Amino acid sequence: MRVPVSWLTEHLETDERFTAEQLADAFVRVGFEVEEVTPLGQVTGPVVVGRVAEIEELTEYKKPIRYCMVEIYEAEDHAEMVADGSDEPRIRGIICGATNFVEGDLVVVALPGAVLPGGFAISARKTYGRISDGMICSARELGLGDEHSGILVLPSGEAAAGDDAVELLGLDDTIIELSITPDRGYAFSIRGLARELACALDVAGRDAAAVDVPEAEGDAYPVRIEDGEGCERFVARRITGVDPTAPTPWWVRRRLLLAGIRSISFPVDVTNYVMLETGQPMHAFHTPSLKGDLVVRRAAAGEKLTTLDDTVRTLDTDDIVIADDTGPISLAGVMGGASTEVRPDSTDILLEAAIWDPPSIARTVRRHKLPSEAAKRFERTVDPQLPPHALERAARLLRDHADGSIQPGRTDEGGARPLAPVTMPISLPDRVAGVEYDRGATVRRLTQIGCRVEVGSTDDGRPSVTVLPPSWRPDLVEPADLVEEVLRLEGYDTIPSVLPAAPPGAGTTPAQRRRRTVARALAEAGYVEVLPFPFVSPTVWDAFGLSPEDNRRRTVSLLNPLEADRSELATTLLPAMLDVLVRNVSRGMRDVALYHIGQVVLPKAQQVPVPTVGVADRPSDADLASLHAALPQQPTHVAVVLAGNRERAGWWGPGEPAGWADAVQAGRIVGDAAGVELTVRAAELAPWHPGRCAQLLVGDVPVGYAGELHPKVVDALGLPKRTCAMELKLDGLPLVERRPAPSPSPYPPVLLDVALVVDAKVPVAEVAGALRGGGGDLLEDLNLFDVFTGEQVGEGKRSLAYALRFRARDRTLTVEEATAARDAAVAAAAERYGATLRA
The missing domain is CATH 3.30.56.10 (Phenylalanyl-tRNA Synthetase; Chain B, domain 1)
Incomplete structure (x- = not known):
């Protein structure tokens, strides 16, 4: 809510003057969020009130252009005029494109030498074939608000030509904008905010709604409440003989402008002004347009109403309406109807103030997408004792400034429900x-x-x-x-801030330490951690090419998703990771290596009923057990995705593109960090490429997959070509409680190479396993450094070249011992897979 400081301090009974910053600090102290403190735009130089004496329409231009002769008493001239008895103003010619003023109107004129908000300097200049000796200003150009539909026209009774416009308009004021929480509906008013300020500053306050309400002499207009739940109280007051030409007083228009509300007509402006002042929204009806009694009820199915924005709305049976014999005439608490709105010639006005059911108003606003200042307050509750006081305040404004006559009757149906003591x-x-x-x-x-x-x-x-x-x-x-x-x-x-003493404990759990170690290992390997959106779209499984029977399609759906098209909890980390990859690539990143460690949600094969648990007492152990049993499994997975170059290009070389082997290596990095040795085996699983997919196993138990994604998946998701990915069940790895410290041998190694010819279908990992088993304890390490196929090794065969490192822990190994260990390793591979030494 936007409030001017001058309006707030008017309701504080103190002689002390507070700055805007002091008031903002006071609001913060009592729990309100101050969004912005904005002084009105700085205006310097001569800005005065002038009277339009003559208007010449320049018709030779495509848009409306007027050359206005404006009577202006300038400050330095005014004293001389008084001294010598002269009363003749100076006439200045000013070009203006606005058409909302006529000859005789009082306007605000910025003279040459003035500087308006935003550093806009005014000078005399030639334009449209005339010399424009100043500028006629709008409210926005003076920093009074966003209204820019025309020139600011001042009421003749409240200003005179020659007045200082800066002082008259209060351009030295400041706007405080606050964010009001839903539980403090009373604070959507000067009345409520001034009361809070009085408490914060420990000064007396003045109640804006403290208006004496006389006894009613009958009803102002017959009203019947048929829906007591939707309308707690309905109060009406009738004013006749209103002067329809009466302008809105400047002090009312100014406060509406500063609060961000456009001035429409005096009766409508009065309802908006009193709403801002007291917090009670109200509506003004053109009384002659009402037919029969007013009835407060729910709308009937299929009823329509043309609201003040000239939109025909089909009403819902949950909407509360005010109706007469013709049907609905107002969407209660939200917006009035066009058929009964106050017209430019209205002299007989019925003011209405009511208390509406907050949930019903909130549903109507969302249903019709029709937010309004009135609905904003009714959604947060309005003081039920306020309607007669607010109506009396509005009626007196119409009486005092538009010659209205307040009729003795007042309709007051319903009543305020008493609050319970605490x-x-x-x-x-x-x-x-x-x-x-x-x-x-x-x-x-x-x-x-x-x-x-x-x-x-x-x-x-x-x-x-x-x-x-x-x-x-x-x-x-x-x-x-x-x-x-x-x-x-x-x-x-x-209130003192005291940190509680940390209880003694064992520190992080083994699972937590493993997770941190894995994350650190992947980061050290060049991967960047991301936190992707945890929800997925049901269509992603088609893009992944999953079969209808694939268990990954069985997901848990959200009842109230943040995004309507992402309504499922993921059973795999890959969809969200690939979304992040696409977003990075779209922002210019070409070489991307990302990782994430997070939970997936795996629903149970059969749904377990969820017990209903109250909030009065702690749930029983049986209830807690039932709740836990109903929860889906949420194991922790780790995933990586790669695209572009794994090693960047530069002056040192062209770079190395990421491939399926890098994804497999990422799985090995995770296994090494967790203290588990993974076995790699060729496999097929969507969304990976059938010929470039590896299964990761611990012993004989599959724990993950890695490799290059299928080209169709790449195209469907808009991924870079040859995108690779790895996903592994981190909770599926055995938890190694203690990892022994390495004890490297101080003796030198013996390095030997061996090239084996095997059938092309034999997995490389299994050949390596046979070599390890045959080499025994002396085989410290082996590494595949070359794969060769061709005529030299025969059709359907391939040559695998391994570098073997032999070392003994207690002695210097002889060549003969190393050769014997190598031969044993080769023999084991020959026995299991028919491997032969390549000549």
């Missing part, structure tokens, strides 16, 4: 805050916000207070609410 120990705020407040602080603070407080005692003799909340605070329903009020008004900054 009892609490008087020391409860002190115990909650851990602060010993001054004696009487609880009673004083609760009284400040409008509560009636009675001091008594509890059954065990302790002092207590019984608090009757004010009508505008329906949110005060339990002791915790009262405690919050005392604490925020005493100041949250007075």
Whole structure:
């Protein structure tokens, strides 16, 4: 909500002058969020009120252009005119494109030498064939608001030619913009905010709604409430003889402008002004257009209403409407109907102020996509005692400034429901805050916000207070609410901040240490950690090429997803990871290596019923067990995706593109960090390429897959060519509690190479396993450094060249011992896979 400082301080009974910054700090102290403090645009130089004497229409141009002769009494000239008895103004010719003013109107003129907000300097210049000796200003050009539909025209009774416009318009004011939380609907008004300021500054406040309401002499207009749940109270007041030509007083227009509300007509402006001042929205009807009694009810199926924005709306049976004999004439609490709106010639006006059901108003706003200032307040509740006071305030404004006659009758149907008193120990705020407040602080603070407080005692003799909340605070329903009020008004900054002592423990769990080790190992290998969106679209499984029977399609759906097209919890990390990859590539990244460690959600084969658990007491052990049993499994996975070059290009070379082997190596990095040796085996699984997919196993148990993605998947998801990925079940790896420290041998190694010819279908990993088994303890390491196929090795065969490193822990190994170990390794490979030494 936007509020000018001058309007707020008008309702504080103090001679002390507060700056905008002091007021903003006071709001923050009592728990309000100040979004912005904006001084009105700085205006310097001569800015005065002028009278339009003559208007010449320049018709030779495509758009409206007017050459205006404006009477201006300039400050330095005015004193001389008074001294010599002259009263003749200076005439200045000014070019203007606005058409919302006529001869005789008072306008604001910025003279040459003036500087308007934004550093816009005014000077005399030739334009459209004339000399424009100044500028006629709009409200936006003066920094009063965003209204720019025309020139700012001042009421003749409140200004005169020659007046200083800066002082008249209050251009030295400041706007404070606050974000009001849903539980503080009373703060959507000057009345509520001034009360909060008075509490924060410990000064007396003036109630904007403190208007004497006379006794009603009959009804202003017959009203019948058929839906008591939707309308708690309906009050109406009739004003006749309103002057339809009466302009809105400048002080009302100015405050509406600064609050961001456009001036329409005086009766409508009055309803908006009183709404901002008191917090009570109201509506003005053109009384002669009403046919029969007013009825408050729910809309009938199929009923239509043309609202003030000239839109025909089909109503829902949940909408609350005000109707007469012709049908709905107003969408209650949201927007009035076009058939009964106040017209330019309206002299007979019926003002209405009501209290509507907040949930019903909220549903109507969302259903019709029709937010309004009135609905914003009704959604957050309005003081049910306020309608007659707000109506009396509005009626008197119409009487005082538009010659209206307030009719003696007042309709007041329904009534305010009383709020329940709340009892609490008087020391409860002190115990909650851990602060010993001054004696009487609880009673004083609760009284400040409008509560009636009675001091008594509890059954065990302790002092207590019984608090009757004010009508505008329906949110005060339990002791915790009262405690919050005392604490925020005493100041949250007075509550000590004490960190609790950390209990002794064993530190991180083995699973946590493993996760951190894996993350660190992948980061050291050049991968960048990302936190992708955890929800997926059901269409992604088709893009992955999964068969209808694939278990990964069985997901848990969200009842209220953040995005309608991503409504499922993922059973694999790859969809979200590939989304992040696409986003990075679209922003110019070409070489991408990403990793993520997170949970997936695997639904149970059969759905387990979820028990209904109340909030009054702690759930029983059986209820907790049932809740846990109903939860889907959520194991932790680790995934990587790669695209572009694995080693970047530069002056040192062309770079090396990422391939399926890099994805497999990422799996090995995870296994090494977890202290587990992974076995790699060729496999086929969507979305990987059938010929470039590896299965990762621990022993004989599959724990993941790695390789290059299928070209169709790449095309469907818009991925870079040859994109690779790896996903591994981190929770599927055995947890190694202790990893022994390495004890390297101090003796030199013996390096031998061996090239074996095997059948092309024999997996490389299995040949390597046979070599390790045959080499025994002396074989420290082996590495595949060459794969060769061709006529020399025969059709359907390939040559695998390994570098073997032999070393003994307790002695220097002889060549003969190393050769014997190599021969044993080759023999094991020959026995298992028919491997032969390549000549």
